[in-house]
Amino acid sequence: MERERFGSRFAVIMAFAGSAIGLGNIWRFPYMVGKYGGAAFIILYIIATVLLALPMLLSETIIGRRSRSNAFGAMAALAPHTPWKWICLPIVIAPLFVVSYYSVVGGWGVGYFLKAFSSDFAADPEAVPAMFSAFQASPWKSLLAHTAFLGLTAGIVLLGVKRGIEKFSKITMPILFFLIVVIIVYSLFLPGARAGVDYLVRPDWSKMTAEAAAAATGQAFYSLSLGCGVILTYASYVKEDENILTSGIGTASADVIFAIMAGFAVMPAVFACGIEPEGGPGLVFQSLPYVFCKMGGGIPWVGPLVGGVFFLTILIAALTSSISMMEGAVAFLVDETRLSRPVATGIIFAAGWVLGACCAVSGGVFNFFDQLCSNYLMPFGALIFTLFVGWKMTGNDVQDEFTNGGTLRFNKKVYPFVRFLIRYIAPVGLLAIFLTNLFL
Numbered sequence: 001m002e003r004e005r006f007g008s009r010f011a012v013i014m015a016f017a018g019s020a021i022g023l024g025n026i027w028r029f030p031y032m033v034g035k036y037g038g039a040a041f042i043i044l045y046i047i048a049t050v051l052l053a054l055p056m057l058l059s060e061t062i063i064g065r066r067s068r069s070n071a072f073g074a075m076a077a078l079a080p081h082t083p084w085k086w087i088c089l090p091i092v093i094a095p096l097f098v099v100s101y102y103s104v105v106g107g108w109g110v111g112y113f114l115k116a117f118s119s120d121f122a123a124d125p126e127a128v129p130a131m132f133s134a135f136q137a138s139p140w141k142s143l144l145a146h147t148a149f150l151g152l153t154a155g156i157v158l159l160g161v162k163r164g165i166e167k168f169s170k171i172t173m174p175i176l177f178f179l180i181v182v183i184i185v186y187s188l189f190l191p192g193a194r195a196g197v198d199y200l201v202r203p204d205w206s207k208m209t210a211e212a213a214a215a216a217t218g219q220a221f222y223s224l225s226l227g228c229g230v231i232l233t234y235a236s237y238v239k240e241d242e243n244i245l246t247s248g249i250g251t252a253s254a255d256v257i258f259a260i261m262a263g264f265a266v267m268p269a270v271f272a273c274g275i276e277p278e279g280g281p282g283l284v285f286q287s288l289p290y291v292f293c294k295m296g297g298g299i300p301w302v303g304p305l306v307g308g309v310f311f312l313t314i315l316i317a318a319l320t321s322s323i324s325m326m327e328g329a330v331a332f333l334v335d336e337t338r339l340s341r342p343v344a345t346g347i348i349f350a351a352g353w354v355l356g357a358c359c360a361v362s363g364g365v366f367n368f369f370d371q372l373c374s375n376y377l378m379p380f381g382a383l384i385f386t387l388f389v390g391w392k393m394t395g396n397d398v399q400d401e402f403t404n405g406g407t408l409r410f411n412k413k414v415y416p417f418v419r420f421l422i423r424y425i426a427p428v429g430l431l432a433i434f435l436t437n438l439f440l
Contacts, residue, residue, distance in 0.1 A: 003068050004161035006237050009247060014169040015234055016251035018320030020224045021176065021258050023105060026317060027284045029219060030263040034199050036215055037207030042200075044208065044216035046256060052429035053220040054252050055421040056382050057231055059389040061244045062401045064235025066393075070332040071229035071381070074236075079392060084384075091381035094228040094373050095328035096348060100355035101369040102325065103153065106318035107145030107360070108285055111135055113315050115289075116307035132285040142360040150356060153322045154349040157330055158342060161237050165323060172316050173254075179313040180258065183265040186306055193268035200263045214436040217429050222374060223255055225321065227382030230328040241404060245411050245418075265310075284314065326352070383430045390423035 006012045033041050067074035072092045075085035115131070135141055156164045187193055225231060238244065289307060326348055333344035359366040389398055398419065403411040 004237055005239050006166055006234075006242075007162060009242060009250075011166045011170055012234075012238055012242060012247045013250040013254065014173045015165055015324075016231065016247065017254040017258075018169040018173055019230055019234060019324030020251060020255040020321075021173075022102075022223075022225075022317050022321035023109075023284070023314065024219075024223055025255070025259040026262045026266065026314060029223070029259040030200070030266045032215055032219055033263055034267070035207075036212040037204040038199065039201050039203035040205055040208045041212060041216055042260065043203075044213055045220055045259075048213070048217040048220040048429070049224075049252050049256055051421060052217055052426055053224050053226065054248055055418060055426045056221065056226045056386055056430075057224055057252065058244065058248050058402070058418065059382075059385045059422055059426070060226065060229070060231040061235040061238070061248060062389055062393075062398060063385060064232035065238050065240075065242075065244065066397070066401050068236045070236070070328070070335050071232050071385075072332060073335045074232060075388070079388070084388065084392070087384060088229075088381075090377055091227070091229050091384065092328070092332045094377040094381065095230060095325040096351060097355065097369050097377070098228060098373050099150075099153070099322050099325040099329065099348075100352045101359040101366050102318065102322050103150040103352060103356045104142065104146050104359045104366065106149035106153075106315070106322055107142065107147075108132075108135065109311055109315040109318050110149050111141065111145045112285060112289065113308065113311040116311050117304050131289065135285075136363075139361050143357055146356050146360045147353065149318070149322070150349060150352055152319060153326050154345050156319075156323050157326045158345045160341060165327060168323065169320060172320060176313060176316045176320075177258065177261075179309055179316070180261045180265050183269075183306070183310055183313065184261060187265055187268040187272070190269060190272035192272040192274075196266075196268035196271035197264070199267050199271065211436075214432050218433050218436060219259075221382065221429075221433060222378070223259065224252065225324060227378035227380065227385070228325070228328060228373070229332075229381060230324045232385070233328045233331045234324065236331070243404065243408055243411065244402065245408075245414070379430055379433050383427060386422055386426045386430070390419070390427070395419065 006015060029045075035041075036044075063071075063074050063078065067077045069077055070092060071088045072085050075082075075088050079085070156168050158164065159167075188197070221227070235244070238247070326345075329348045329352075330341065330344045333339050333347060334341055337344075339347070355369070359369060399412075399415050400406070402408075402415055402418065406412060
């Protein structure tokens, strides 16, 4: 059966950006900006994206489009009779683990989207921060929300590349950017919002340390969903005449822009209500609902409406990322076992539900999966992919893929620089992430 293809460059960028843009952009990025020097961290983050994350993304794209397969099958096709495919086996497992615990977080988004319009959400602002703990403490609520979110994800993946992933991404990604703009406009006009803006844009050069540089590199790396074969799998659906450099730059740019926009959506509102900004996930599910409840100047429907818009943004961002993770796992089964897409999707849904249920009822299991994937499997995968493109594939093969057989003149001019980044700079950045995870 012929492999499906994304229909256009816009579809490619929207699908790739959908994979990249997720909850980390909305809660983690604003927090890290404040912790590591405001605008100084943003500068480091942009540099890390251009010099490190983008070459990693291009490496996965080159492997995926060249092989037309998942990570395991790609290594078997491009390096037959070598251990490379077995080295990649842990990488193809990572998306299943990620989608299992990510669906729990996505389930929180489902629950809070519904809560935003309930009387419980708006009745007592002072009680709102405790609602998150109560929600987590209820196994049935967590499991139901986890099931609903995972079911939404599986339903879209089941439809396939063009009817499911492409159509969903092309519709929801513009909506996602529109919703974040709405929240930015509202947040910036709140009394006291200026302090939140200052928090984001005022550079503190004293915090531009090696730790800050490593943190910026890690944020750029994780934000683009690198190292778990998802970008590689999506790239296997990219047409032969697509300019992968343009698509890669478009994806990285969309991710950076959305992260910065999320900062301006979240922090002015947080400071306007005098809430501590260093809240991590709690900032989204504990502090911000309190902010929404206090909004409106006496008009009861304003807070729930703004809260509903915000948690719809959370839900869409979580879905676009979880879809890519599930697709990575489903593609592995379809390619390697010749199962049909419906059967493969059903298997991954069942496995993801069981693992996610364990995460929903046990914070220890949740944290284990998160640490395993974020600190080990994903950096390991990114290192393998960059080493494979930089040192295993021939320069002629890489250049042929990067320049579409020499037809893209600009790509041909910048190819030596890109190859240098892939061979030398990206592996150093990944080493910095490993050392950060181990010692900081």
